[in-house]
Amino acid sequence: MGSPLQRGKMNLLLKNGRVIDPSQKIDAKLDVLIEKGKIVELGNNLDNKAKSIIDLTNKIICPGFIDMHVHLREPGYEYKETIKTGTYAAARGGFTSIACMPNTKPVADNQAVIRFIANRAKEEGIVNVFPIGAISKDLKGEELTEMGELLSNGARALSDDGKCIQNADLMRRAFEYAKLFDLIIISHCEDFNLSKNGMINEGFISTKLGLIGIPKAAEEVIVARDIQLAEFTKSRLHIAHISSSYSVELVRQAKKRGVNVTAEVTPHHLVLDESLVDGFDTNTKVNPPLRGEEDRIALLEGLNDGTIDCIASDHAPHARTDKEVEFDQAAFGMVGLETSVSVILTKLVHHKKLALSEMVGKFTLNPAGILKLDKGTLQKGKDADITVLDLRKESVIDANSFLSKGKNTPFSGWKVTGLPVMTIVGGKIVMEDGKVANK
Numbered sequence: 050m051g052s053p054l055q056r057g058k059m060n061l062l063l064k065n066g067r068v069i070d071p072s073q074k075i076d077a078k079l080d081v082l083i084e085k086g087k088i089v090e091l092g093n094n095l096d097n098k099a100k101s102i103i104d105l106t107n108k109i110i111c112p113g114f115i116d117m118h119v120h121l122r123e124p125g126y127e128y129k130e131t132i133k134t135g136t137y138a139a140a141r142g143g144f145t146s147i148a149c150m151p152n153t154k155p156v157a158d159n160q161a162v163i164r165f166i167a168n169r170a171k172e173e174g175i176v177n178v179f180p181i182g183a184i185s186k187d188l189k190g191e192e193l194t195e196m197g198e199l200l201s202n203g204a205r206a207l208s209d210d211g212k213c214i215q216n217a218d219l220m221r222r223a224f225e226y227a228k229l230f231d232l233i234i235i236s237h238c239e240d241f242n243l244s245k246n247g248m249i250n251e252g253f254i255s256t257k258l259g260l261i262g263i264p265k266a267a268e269e270v271i272v273a274r275d276i277q278l279a280e281f282t283k284s285r286l287h288i289a290h291i292s293s294s295y296s297v298e299l300v301r302q303a304k305k306r307g308v309n310v311t312a313e314v315t316p317h318h319l320v321l322d323e324s325l326v327d328g329f330d331t332n333t334k335v336n337p338p339l340r341g342e343e344d345r346i347a348l349l350e351g352l353n354d355g356t357i358d359c360i361a362s363d364h365a366p367h368a369r370t371d372k373e374v375e376f377d378q379a380a381f382g383m384v385g386l387e388t389s390v391s392v393i394l395t396k397l398v399h400h401k402k403l404a405l406s407e408m409v410g411k412f413t414l415n416p417a418g419i420l421k422l423d424k425g426t427l428q429k430g431k432d433a434d435i436t437v438l439d440l441r442k443e444s445v446i447d448a449n450s451f452l453s454k455g456k457n458t459p460f461s462g463w464k465v466t467g468l469p470v471m472t473i474v475g476g477k478i479v480m481e482d483g484k485v486a487n488k
């Protein structure tokens with residue numbers, strides 16, 4: 050019969066695992082039957098219905114994890130990452146679906162680039178890829194894109210991520226226009242007059258190191274503006290990589306008022322803080338910057354009380370030449386696809402800062418809802434996208450072993466407990482025990 054990786058799309062029974070599916074409020078020992086790429090049944094005594102059985106004793110079976118904030122870099126920056134290497138890294142990291150940001154070269158601001166990404170992902174990718182289109186042409190913040198055209202060619206959301214539209218009137222028009230197509234706007238919140246040439250969080254450490262700081266207000270004023278505009282236009286807003294305590298409070302209050310706003314947080318903002326920058330490691334240079342401890346605690350609170358809906362990596366691969374330079378010259382960003390799940394399990398779930406079922410929801414049901422994907426669930430009839438976790442498996446993060454071209458992570462050398470051990474996309478096992486199937 051060959052190794053499970055070779056079993057392909059045949060019918061398959063995942064046996065003896067603990068199923069956690071927040072979409073159906075399931076947390077129970079159940080077997081999962083997969084046929085023709087779909088979930089057929091959750092139950093017991095299903096052995097006689099399967100040709101192939103995989104024993105998942107002591108493992109957790111979840112709906113496939115979704116990372117809604119990934120930079121794949123193709124077209125244009127293939128030396129940093131390609132759609133192929135990015136999806137391999139995603140499979141290794143337990144992700145069955147990713148949404149990719151439009152700051153490529155050329156920018157994904159027109160139907161040709163969106164179609165190119167979607168086609169390339171089908172040809173070479175091993176997980177589902179959902180392209181995000183730009184809000185403004187060439188991310189310049191001057192002229193809106195043809196949003197309907199982006200949607201009809203496969204764009205699932207709109208964002209100028211990496212940049213931020215500074216003109217509030219243009220942003221208002223963006224919300225109004227996006228609403229016509231029921232597209233969500235994902236906002237990278239940054240007032241460029243406030244962030245200027247900043248590199249790290251503004252505060253004691255930036256002063257001590259003599260590095261220009263980025264004040265939290267650079268994020269907060271745009272979070273406030275965009276909430277106001279989403280409320281005014283009755284449009285949908287998603288806040289990307291939220292990083293400050295007051296931003297969380299703004300989203301909390303807006304949700305209470307009934308504004309259609311959601312938010313994501315990265316693993317690095319949840320478990321690291323600005324003190325890490327003290328060694329001038331350019332892998333800690335990220336935008337928005339790592340903040341203070343009080344912000345980190347507020348992000349955790351927001352995650353737990355539902356203010357923050359999901360965890361997304363902001364996987365931002367860069368080449369060594371972009372990072373092994375002076376701190377002020379280094380590119381912003383860190384990779385995340387191959388570390389997100391382990392880091393969250395190790396630092397939050399095992400330390401009882403986030404319940405396991407909550408974590409699963411933040412990686413499945415919630416991002417699926419925000420992007421309106423028919424995914425994030427193990428309901429009968431849905432695509433058999435599945436992530437299997439081993440909560441006890443120990444390993445050491447080693448950037449050199451990443452499948453991503455980007456090795457830029459401050460987590461290298463970290464000892465972690467808990468790993469994704471199997472990734473199944475449309476009924477096909479694309480990763481098992483860290484080994485990824487070639488397409």
Ligand code: DOR
Binds near residue numbers: 237334336337365382
């Ligand atoms: O650190 C970051 N890197 N933040 C962003 O917003 C963009 C991203 C990138 O594209 O490298």
Ligand code: ZN
Binds near residue numbers: 118120211
């Ligand atoms: Zn980003």
